[in-house]
Amino acid sequence: MNSKIPVTEISEPDIEKKASNKPQTIELYQSRKKIYVREIKGFFQRIRNVSLSALLLMYFGLCWVTVNGNPLIHFDLPARKFTLFGTVFWPQDFTLLAIALIICAFGLFFITSLFGRVWCGYSCPQTVWSFMFMWLEERIEGSRNQRIKLDKQPLSKQKFFKKALKHTSWLLLAFATGMTFVGYFYPIRELTSDLFTLSISSGAAIFWIVFFTLATYINAGWLREQVCLHMCPYARFQSVMFNEDTLIIGYDHNRGEPRGSRSKKAKTDLGDCVDCNVCVQVCPTGIDIRDGLQYECIGCALCIDACDSIMEQMNYPKGLIRYASGKELENKPKAGKVNFRAIGYGLTLLAAMIAFMVALQQRPLVELDVLRDRGALYQVSGMGMIENNYVLKIINKRKVEDQFSVHIAGIDGELNAPESISVAPGEVRSIPLSIAVDPKRLLNSTEEITFEVRSKSDPASIASSDSRFLGPAYR
Incomplete structure (x- = not known):
């Protein structure tokens, strides 16, 4: 398939310009041009350094922090137990997880509608690790001009050493990242x-360490801005959350134009932009912010610090x-319509946070699941009693060990179960038991029954679960 479309420039119909017109070609699929980001210091970079340091810490x-011998954060998939800051969550707490995801989503929407892409510029993992990789590259290969010069040089011992050292440092950081990620599922000390x-x-642990090591190395070391431009969906739908009052990083066109270079003391009718292109050189996505708001802009504010240093x-x-807001950059009056979008996001966020707190407070600390033996419908004992077998799973979400007793309702039968069941904190205790019923007391072949477990130390801690008792079908 031909990836080039011939384009002819359209000009004024004078003879000289028509004679000079030549067909041009535009590449539909241009190869990626490597971006050499220039290091810059400034106010917003200090803010990012603090945020990135805190996030990395x-x-x-x-994953190394423990409380009373238990990890502060641990996702125990085999046991289906998730510990977050000392609170244990179970698959039965799926509602809490759904509400937490809603809080995260609308929190991001609310912040974006007010302050633009501050998440991308200061908190996104892709940004955090890309800046770490760029920092290592800067320390090893030198400044922007030195890196450009190094890449143009033929292979030499010095170039090989610097490239090898850079990629080794990237792989070490990527390995630490992958091992730490797996450490939230597999106790990090072990x-x-x-x-x-x-x-x-554990073959699974080795696989995921290798997977996340390679993913970090490729995404933060090689792809970088390509992840933001072509893989992340947030860049595509962010415009839905923007309006004229949203803070964005923008170029003051009225003040800067017409742009042009000049000496420091020269008197000129040009705007304040000296056309130094430093704002382009520091941009990690390679855009020119002077062209206006673009979806490629991740809101990192590197161009602000660069331009301020030149000013x-x-x-x-x-x-x-x-x-600044779009209104401010266009010199429009600030007073305007109410930002209903931000208000809607904020109210939804507040409602989700209230719902989460209420659901967390009302979350039962004891839960019961009943599994009926599917190997046989029922059994007939030597005494002529109809027996059904069950497995009770008692989940103790409390932080202390507790004793439980089992009771049944809905059927007049004999319960064969321990008088007291001890369940450790955070444990799922499986208890096999059976119920024997006199056939004369069975009115139907299927009877609805209810199992109930009661805490002996806390009468309010009661959990119940429904099941069925099956008997002979003839009657």
Whole structure:
């Protein structure tokens, strides 16, 4: 398939321009051009350094924190038990998970409608790890110009050493990232010990460590802005949450144009933009913010710090590129319509947070599941009694061990179960039991029954579950 479309420039119908017109071609599928990001310092970069440091510290540190010997955060998939900051959640708490996801979604929508893509610029994992990889690249290969020059050089010992050192540091950071991620599912202390003593027996753990190591290395080291531009859906639907009052990173066209270079002391009729292109050189997605709002902009504010540094050198006021609303950049009056979109997101977020707190407070601390023996409909004992077998699963969500007793309702029968069942904190205790009923007392072949477990230390902790008792079909 031909990926080039011939395009002829349309010009004024004068003889000279018609004679000079030549067909041009536009590439539909252009190869990616590597972006060499220039390092810059400034106010917003200090804010990002604080946020990135805090996020990295939490990510790499929280998996090591234990409370009373238990991990602070642990997702135990085999046991279907999820510990978050000391609170144990079970699959039965799916409603809480759904509400938590709603809170996260509408929290992101609410912040975006007010402050634009601050999530992408300061908190997104892709941004966090990409900036870490770029920081390592800057320390090893040098400044932007040095990296460009190095890539153009033929392979030499020095170039090979720098490239090898850079990719080794990337792989080490990626490996630490992958191992830490798996450490939230596989206790990190055991994982580290087993891994470095080559005694790890879990093939799944090894697979996921390798998977996330390669994913981090590729996404943050090689793809970088391509993830934001072509893989992340957030860049595509963010415009739905934007309006004229949303804070964006924008270029003050009225103040900056016409742009042009000049000396520091020169008197000129040009705008404040000196056309230095530093704002383009520092952009991690390679865009020119002076072209207006673009979906590629991740809101990192590198261009703001870069432009402010140039304005300071030229003794011009800062803020040629700044956080501002669309109205402000177009010199429109600030007073306008109420931002109903932000209000709607905020109210939904508040309602979801209230619902989460209510559901968390009313969450039962004891739950009961009843599994009926499917191997046989019923059994007839030597005494002529009809027996059904069950397995009770008692979930103790409390932080202390508790004793439970089992009771049945809905049928007049004999319950064969322990008088007291001890369940440790956070444990799922399976108890096999049976119910024997005199055939004369069975009115139907199927009877609805209710199992109930009661805490001996806390009378309010009661859990129940319905099941069926099956008997002979003839009557």
